Amino acid sequence: MSYEKVLQAKRIVIGTKQTVKALKEGSVRELVIASDAEPKVTAKVANEALELNVPIQYVDSMKKLGKACGIEVGASTVAIIR
Secondary structure: OHHHHHHHOOOEEEOHHHHHHHHHHOOEEEEEEEOOOOHHHHHHHHHHHHHOOOOEEEEOOHHHHHHHHOOOOOOOEEEEEO
């Protein structure tokens, strides 16, 4: 289900650093995190989203999430922008 949200989103931000930046700017509508990503990589993003009450969706595969974003590599986090 969340893969479809990423595919349909008009604007997304891919990757943990860019996602944290977008969260701090207040422009994130929803966050998608791959469950198979390293927890130490995604923890900062997840904590920031929880503090800001941004909804978090989990998907099973970094590879599928990357493909949904239109990139050839896996994606650990994707922010759907307002």
